[in-house]
Amino acid sequence: MAEVLRIENLSFAYDNGTLALANLSLRVKEGETVAFIGPNGAGKTTLFLYILGLLHRTPREVTVMGQTLSSPQAVEAVRGQVGLVFQNPEDQLFCTTVFDDVAFGPINQGLSAAEVKERVAEALAAVGLEGFEHRVPHHLSGGEQRRVALATIYAMHPRIVLLDEPTSNLDPRGKQEVTRLLKQFPGTQLIATHDYELVLTVADRVVLLNQGRIIANGPPLEILANETLLKANGLEMPLVMRYFLALKSQAVADGCP
């Protein structure tokens, strides 16, 4: 599969001197879902903002679909191809109707009125919110807001979607709906999350970040079953893995093959 994202030796420090990303290199293939885990302040959100040129006008360490982001024009061009879903949907939804919010991106892409309407209808259908066009985003439930936030990005037909904590602050049902949507998405996804259930359900690969560095990069089961690695980086092994390993060791002790 073709490579859609490449990051080479990326280091970034905030104005106050905090080093958020340290010599980070990464490659992502088309259609891959990569989950970024790590303690708070590990650099997950910073990485996403950096990729989209929101922290630096020319993030030249980033190459998206063969295009190195070494000019503001390249960054602008890439914003139609890479969508970012923010952690708090209220940061993302700023229009007075769901329609206007979902249409905002396609209008900025310069699409015709008919195409914009088609994209909005298609994106709302994809997230199961047909008929919500004239609803006020701020009056929706947390789960619905999150789905509208996803629709605002899906409507732009991005090749890569960056999702920052897509299931945080959601009730179990909302979480399930968002997980199902992410599972169905055919494009490339980078997901920053603390939700291991989501990781185990949708991710092809897990990248463990700590203090802006990549500590581990591999299959979800391999990383999430490594208790020593997780503990050393301020994380806990998922409960489901712990039960699984306990049952496995019990079975071995009982003489099961």
Next chain:
Amino acid sequence: MHPEIDRFAYLSSPLHRLDPRAKIAVFAAFLVATALVRGLPGALLALALAVLWVGVSRIPLGFVLRRLKAVVLFLSAFLVLLPLTHPAGWQAGLLRGAVIFIKGLAMVLTVFPMFGTTPFHTSMKALSRLHVPERLVAMILFTYRYLFGFAEEVRTVQQAARARGFKPGNNRRTLATLGNLIGLTLVRAYERTERIYQAMLARGFKHKFGTLHEFSFTWPDAWKSLGILLAAVALVGVDRLWPKFFG
């Protein structure tokens, strides 16, 4: 509760159907005419016309009245202070205060049919088409959007303080706490507005406002605009001629 002015922009009324560019232009003319009013009869006529515009717009009265509370409180200061400070005596001060109060109320009421009958983004696009500089339009849009963010931060910080038993009193500790809360609110609101701006940039925002609204100026638009403009002219005329005939 979100204080968005265009909550009823999707209703149907003669003002909702008026071309947004014409709507902004003729209501701006009406606002200027109201500002030029000097006497009480003119101010009362301006208020009557503003009430008429709100009635025609079909924006629910409860929605309008709830948002007028703060304005009435602010304008009441003129009613109280001018009688006490006017050099020509309390009666002249009261009259002046009443004129300012009524004019202010009329102008704020006019803003509802002016901006409350069109989706806010379309109003911004209409401003651009009226050759208002893009930078100014962007500032209006961001101010409007960030007000919500700021209001929410104020609410959150207030709740957090109350949850920990904070009761405002007449003492130094209250002042220090309020100072901290205001500082915190400003910092949090700034960070929030930063995130909102980033979210807009991430969706390809290039400091220009797009809308699907196709602007068209038709004959009904021309008649409605002419009606509002004539009302503005009549308002100034009545204000100037009233003292000559009845003064």
